[in-house]
Amino acid sequence: MDKVTLNLEQKLYVIAAESGYSCFGFDNARDHANQIAQQLGRSDLAFAENDYAALAGYQKYLNATAAWGRSPLSQRTYFAPRTDPKAAKVLEAYRRSGQTIRLILGDLTTGESWLDEHGVVGRIGRSGGWLKVPLLVEPGESGGGAILTNCILCLVDWHTGKTPYRHPAYREANLSLSPNEEPTLPWAVKRGDEAIACFKDIGKAAAYLAFMRGATIEPSVFA
Template sequence: MNVTLNPEQRLYVIPCGDGYTCLGFDNARGHADQIAARLQRPDLAFAPGDHGSLEGYAKYQAAIAAWGRSPLTQQTYFDPGTDPKAARALENCRRDSRKVRLVLGDTATGRSWLDEHDVVGRIGRSTGTMKVPLLVEPGEDGGTAILTNCLLRLIAWDSGRDLYRHPAYRVPGLAIQRAPEQTDLPWQVLHDGTVVACFSEVGKAGAYLAFMCGETVEPRVFQ
């Protein structure tokens, strides 16, 4: 495989079908080091000089292959840096087929990304070597991979109770105002003073604001 390096963006560039896919240098090291620790295989961990090198990518591939040959491949695999409390909460919800709401964002600052799609559903799990958690929306059989190391809150949909809350999480600073100019979407929602969404009705703006603050409001109310 003709993998190349993009040092400026800190990426491995990998041929994939008729195009390319990318893997971050830090991600490759994080996965290799995590697998090395879980398997008690220090030979799989990155050594000085492996980061950002083709040797490092080969080490990452070797770690993934070793994981696939181990009994641990039957377990759910979480991203490096995932809070163990978050992993336990996600796994409990997967086993219970519980409907939940995810709040994802920057765990360093506690700032939410204000995602409105792929954040409500049950927790599933992928197949293959790395069985990662998925967010499966109602009525669907499959779903999208969850960035488990970016989880700020995990909320039980039926009760609105936090099943997990990152210590750094902070409720987003949202406000509603009427647009100063005539428009078909006169109701604006601001995040820290910046317009992030516009709506035709104030009720939809209010539902969006509540949802983004963690309330279990059905997204179809405002989408």
């Protein structure tokens, strides 16, 4: 095992590497190990009471991912713990079809979007390795970043604008367009009293607002 230390205050495993350090949360280690244990029917891979916030927990996570990688299930797409099965099913369908999709990510408790502008439109790919996680591959790219599948509020078909998946808590962002005091950027898009983006052109401001509420508008229109 790599050299691993505990950051108890931030609930992180700190993993030394040649170029520095990486971190992995105690909760992530536990949740992945427990999910893999359940799906493989291997209770020995699940966290015991004393594994959380202990080096034994990180080893348990490594054991679980290795067991998954050696099993026939490793050929499946691996979704993060607490991913809605309905969202996973839609992502898999789009991965197979190659069609373009829009991700709206955010807080599943409040239903509020994070208002991500980049890395949310593309086709669904899949990583290599033991845990083949879904990736968002933007147009013109051959690879992409892993999707936070347990933070999906809504999935939008980029060509039709329909929503094949919508989390029960999701609500479109309550945004407004108003004049801005900055003369070089006279238009502001606000969430409540907070300006989240300012624009020189009112048309771009309106396009940004519509995009953040789920409309299928190319980001280049307001960039």
